[in-house]
Amino acid sequence: MTQVLDQARKITIPTKQEEEKMKTLSDFLLKLVKDEVTKHSEVVSVELGGSYAKGTWLRGQMDLDIFVKMKKETDEKTFEEIGKKIGFSSMKKFKPYVRYSEHPYVEAEVKGVRVNVVPSYDVEHGNWKSAADRSSFHTRFILETFDQTKKNEVRLLKKFLKGMDIYGAEIAKEGFGGYVAEVLVHHYGSFANVLEAAANFTSGQIIGNPTKKFETDLILIDPIDSNRNLGTAISTQNIGRFMLSARAFLKKPSLVFFTGTKLIPNAKNLKNIIIVKFNYKWRSPDIIWGQAKRGATALSGQLELAGFQILRKSVITDEKSEAAMLFLLRSPVIEKFMVKNGPQIYRRSDSDNFIAANSKNMLTWIDNDGKILSMKEREFYDAKKFLQFLLKKNLSKSGIPSGISLDIKRGFKVIDGSQVTSKSIKKALAELTSTDGLVFSSHK
Amino acid sequence: MTQVLDQARKITIPTKQEEEKMKTLSDFLLKLVKDEVTKHSEVVSVELGGSYAKGTWLRGQMDLDIFVKMKKETDEKTFEEIGKKIGFSSMKKFKPYVRYSEHPYVEAEVKGVRVNVVPSYDVEHGNWKSAADRSSFHTRFILETFDQTKKNEVRLLKKFLKGMDIYGAEIAKEGFGGYVAEVLVHHYGSFANVLEAAANFTSGQIIGNPTKKFETDLILIDPIDSNRNLGTAISTQNIGRFMLSARAFLKKPSLVFFTGTKLIPNAKNLKNIIIVKFNYKWRSPDIIWGQAKRGATALSGQLELAGFQILRKSVITDEKSEAAMLFLLRSPVIEKFMVKNGPQIYRRSDSDNFIAANSKNMLTWIDNDGKILSMKEREFYDAKKFLQFLLKKNLSKSGIPSGISLDIKRGFKVIDGSQVTSKSIKKALAELTSTDGLVFSSHK
Numbered sequence: 025m026t027q028v029l030d031q032a033r034k035i036t037i038p039t040k041q042e043e044e045k046m047k048t049l050s051d052f053l054l055k056l057v058k059d060e061v062t063k064h065s066e067v068v069s070v071e072l073g074g075s076y077a078k079g080t081w082l083r084g085q086m087d088l089d090i091f092v093k094m095k096k097e098t099d100e101k102t103f104e105e106i107g108k109k110i111g112f113s114s115m116k117k118f119k120p121y122v123r124y125s126e127h128p129y130v131e132a133e134v135k136g137v138r139v140n141v142v143p144s145y146d147v148e149h150g151n152w153k154s155a156a157d158r159s160s161f162h163t164r165f166i167l168e169t170f171d172q173t174k175k176n177e178v179r180l181l182k183k184f185l186k187g188m189d190i191y192g193a194e195i196a197k198e199g200f201g202g203y204v205a206e207v208l209v210h211h212y213g214s215f216a217n218v219l220e221a222a223a224n225f226t227s228g229q230i231i232g233n234p235t236k237k238f239e240t241d242l243i244l245i246d247p248i249d250s251n252r253n254l255g256t257a258i259s260t261q262n263i264g265r266f267m268l269s270a271r272a273f274l275k276k277p278s279l280v281f282f283t284g285t286k287l288i289p290n291a292k293n294l295k296n297i298i299i300v301k302f303n304y305k306w307r308s309p310d311i312i313w314g315q316a317k318r319g320a321t322a323l324s325g326q327l328e329l330a331g332f333q334i335l336r337k338s339v340i341t342d343e344k345s346e347a348a349m350l351f352l353l354r355s356p357v358i359e360k361f362m363v364k365n366g367p368q369i370y371r372r373s374d375s376d377n378f379i380a381a382n383s384k385n386m387l388t389w390i391d392n393d394g395k396i397l398s399m400k401e402r403e404f405y406d407a408k409k410f411l412q413f414l415l416k417k418n419l420s421k422s423g424i425p426s427g428i429s430l431d432i433k434r435g436f437k438v439i440d441g442s443q444v445t446s447k448s449i450k451k452a453l454a455e456l457t458s459t460d461g462l463v464f465s466s467h468k
Numbered sequence: 469m470t471q472v473l474d475q476a477r478k479i480t481i482p483t484k485q486e487e488e489k490m491k492t493l494s495d496f497l498l499k500l501v502k503d504e505v506t507k508h509s510e511v512v513s514v515e516l517g518g519s520y521a522k523g524t525w526l527r528g529q530m531d532l533d534i535f536v537k538m539k540k541e542t543d544e545k546t547f548e549e550i551g552k553k554i555g556f557s558s559m560k561k562f563k564p565y566v567r568y569s570e571h572p573y574v575e576a577e578v579k580g581v582r583v584n585v586v587p588s589y590d591v592e593h594g595n596w597k598s599a600a601d602r603s604s605f606h607t608r609f610i611l612e613t614f615d616q617t618k619k620n621e622v623r624l625l626k627k628f629l630k631g632m633d634i635y636g637a638e639i640a641k642e643g644f645g646g647y648v649a650e651v652l653v654h655h656y657g658s659f660a661n662v663l664e665a666a667a668n669f670t671s672g673q674i675i676g677n678p679t680k681k682f683e684t685d686l687i688l689i690d691p692i693d694s695n696r697n698l699g700t701a702i703s704t705q706n707i708g709r710f711m712l713s714a715r716a717f718l719k720k721p722s723l724v725f726f727t728g729t730k731l732i733p734n735a736k737n738l739k740n741i742i743i744v745k746f747n748y749k750w751r752s753p754d755i756i757w758g759q760a761k762r763g764a765t766a767l768s769g770q771l772e773l774a775g776f777q778i779l780r781k782s783v784i785t786d787e788k789s790e791a792a793m794l795f796l797l798r799s800p801v802i803e804k805f806m807v808k809n810g811p812q813i814y815r816r817s818d819s820d821n822f823i824a825a826n827s828k829n830m831l832t833w834i835d836n837d838g839k840i841l842s843m844k845e846r847e848f849y850d851a852k853k854f855l856q857f858l859l860k861k862n863l864s865k866s867g868i869p870s871g872i873s874l875d876i877k878r879g880f881k882v883i884d885g886s887q888v889t890s891k892s893i894k895k896a897l898a899e900l901t902s903t904d905g906l907v908f909s910s911h912k
Contacts, residue, residue, distance in 0.1 A: 223816065224816065225814065226814050227812065227814045227838065241838060259836075260834070260836055260838045261833075261835070261836060261838075263813070263838065264813040264834035264838050264840070267813050267814075268819065268823070268834070268840075271816065271819075271820070290830060290831060292830055293805075293830060293843075335807060335841070335843065336833060336835070354803050354805065354807065355802075355803030355804075355805075358799075358803075359798050361737075361740070361798065361799075363798065369707070369711050370670050370671045372667065372668065372715065375712065375715075379712070379908050379909070379910055380910045383908070383910035385903070386734060386736055386903075387734060387737060387901060388903045389780060389903070390704070390705045390708035390709060391705070391780070392703075392704055392705060393704065394685060394704045394707065394708050396712075396908075397779070399737075399779065458831065459829075459830075464823050464827070464832045465823070466827035
């Protein structure tokens with residue numbers, strides 16, 4: 025393992041050139057923002073945050089977060105307006121654009137580095153007003169407790185999580201975010217220790233000292249806020265992927281766990297995939313991902329009610345204009361007939377009602393347990409046709425969030441996995457139809 | 469109802485001509501048997517039994533049971549030999565043949581009347597040696613307790629049971645036998661009262677006074693033997709048919725309940741029927757019916773294990789050489805892939821084993837509950853092909869009773885409902901694929 029980790033460090037620790045570039049760039053950009061804030065009396069300070077400030081950023085992954093801290097008395101409207109204004113003015117030479125988290129913030133790309141100018145409130149510990157307020161406490165916590173070795177252990181873990189495709193706290197990924205990686209290394213001491221622990225996580229595993237009860241599969245307490253469970257944002261599936269890949273790595277360490285493998289769609293399974301594809305009017309990624317996920321859950325429920333069995337589902341968006349909900353079905357075409365379960369023959373009035381209600385069915389009979397059953401033709405036995413009908417004729421009752429109902433009303437396509445041409449959908453297709461050999465390693 | 473019952477009596481009570489014919493015939497045949505038994509010192513007496521002796525026989529249904537009662541000390545071998553000898557000798561002019569119940573007996577057809585010469589032991593009440601020994605006690609019980617009116621009520625009930633196709637205690641039918649009809653009328657007093665009671669049977673309904681615990685859906689105690697449950701021979705399905713048709717008749721009485729309707733196969737459902745058809749070396753009906761039923765249960769289990777869903781099953785034999793097992797499937801072709809349920813990710817060694825065992829599968833993944841699932845191609849997704857393989861290559865492990873294994877080894881056919889030409893199979897097909905409108909009447 026030592027050898028593999030040494031190799032991994034080489035591809036995770038930034039080069040001297042990168043360090044220098046980031047130093048120069050951050051000094052330069054920080055000054056731009058600082059110059060701008062002098063015009064706004066609400067601003068208390070400007071500081072660097074995120075993985076660069078904490079020294080846990082990955083080689084080749086250069087992001088810069090600049091936090092603009094405002095007086096806690098600033099009202100929300102002013103907070104947002106000034107936030108955007110400072111971001112746009114300071115980054116004006118770099119084609120800035122707005123993005124949305126809880127509040128809007130400004131993003132720009134400067135010399136290949138993604139720069140975020142994020143407004144936050146200057147609050148005391150615990151008196152959080154916006155989601156970004158904890159960030160400077162996180163930064164301080166890491167800087168105070170981590171030495172260089174530990175920072176590099178975080179880099180290993182982040183790279184491993186990336187390799188396993190479970191890195192990122194955003195709703196699109198529901199994986200392990202950067203701060204989660206830091207907290208895990210803080211708790212267990214090293215990359216290898218984190219993996220040893222993950223290999224043996226139990227259901228409802230608690231890491232840290234919660235001051236209240238949480239119900240997630242993994243309960244990971246924020247060291248600077250014992251009321252906050254970082255595990256909430258992580259899907260059970262991703263916890264599972266982490267645990268299984270940790271076990272696989274410990275059994276047979278390899279650099280490939282850090283670099284990942286490219287999955288390709290499994291041709292045999294493509295016909296079992298049904299995709300609802302639509303274009304949407306641009307909105308913030310977190311919004312469209314969330315809407316698409318809720319939409320997929322709704323459609324999955326409708327498909328199940330109609331007799332189809334959903335094995336896996338997924339959503340994808342190019343974060344520009346195209347979104348899709350994907351379903352892996354046990355079979356895209358099911359039997360033409362359904363069986364309705366009736367009451368026991370002994371329940372006289374229930375039996376009468378059931379028989380009357382099903383008198384038009386093709387077959388009614390009594391089974392060996394004395395229950396009345398009735399067989400009728402399904403309205404839909406082809407999942408594609410069912411979805412087409414549902415989304416065209418019954419959209420308002422489908423449970424699809426109103427946010428994407430309008431997009432779907434303007435147009436959608438129901439296709440199967442073999443009809444996909446879009447690059448982003450192909451990626452989702454690969455994940456849905458193929459086994460990740462690193463996660464499901466069969467070395468015993 | 470009175471009017472319908474009056475009409476029904478006309479078609480159930482034998483005509484004067486029939487009565488006369490039976491009287492003449494029974495005197496004549498009884499004498500033939502009595503002449504024969506003089507040669508055998510083991511025989512104590514000869515007497516008439518069955519529905520003719522009890523006066524509950526149906527118009528147009530002329531059967532004659534002649535019981536040859538032997539000393540209870542007679543050993544079984546002699547009992548059977550003498551029984552057959554007397555039967556064959558006395559009926560020699562009428563092409564007698566042997567049939568088997570618990571013991572062999574002799575049957576012949578004389579002037580359109582089916583005559584059975586049945587050996588039994590002359591025992592005291594309760595000391596039964598053979599199944600036929602109770603018969604003379606049954607006959608005496610009915611003759612002592614029933615007046616002419618009650619006998620005619622039994623006739624109504626028998627005809628109703630025939631109309632509903634649930635008449636007969638034999639294993640082929642698993643319905644309500646003649647004696648059961650008599651006991652029901654004895655218990656409830658009249659045909660209408662029996663139907664009123666049946667309409668409200670509860671699960672585990674007890675009729676009579678059992679001296680021990682029985683587990684059947686209907687517990688019907690033999691009035692001459694409180695240890696004997698006549699309900700054992702009646703299938704739950706037939707109890708259900710009786711209850712539902714009783715309710716339907718009481719709601720809207722009609723002569724058609726006594727005459728029955730002819731079911732025809734439902735064309736829409738024929739493709740969902742898979743039939744295993746084979747020829748067998750002649751044996752007693754009760755034997756082949758029993759074997760075929762056990763065979764159908766075994767194949768049904770095998771089909772379920774292979775992923776097929778069996779809705780109904782049935783067997784049929786022409787009681788000469790042809791037998792068939794019929795299965796109504798939810799679908800004769802199922803999805804090409806099956807999903808294997810694995811352990812929770814938290815169970816480390818189980819997970820390792822599951823992943824290793826399924827490493828060749830087309831897809832392995834973690835579901836939203838943290839369970840590992842794996843999808844693999846089925847070996848068989850076509851029920852016909854599965855049965856063909858099972859019966860050709862794996863017959864000994866199929867659970868098919870050895871009694872018909874040999875027949876099946878000599879040859880069998882797996883066909884679907886649309887390929888049936890045999891008359892007897894067509895009848896079974898009709899019952900399996902069509903709703904009996906009299907049982908499942910939708911009058912509210």
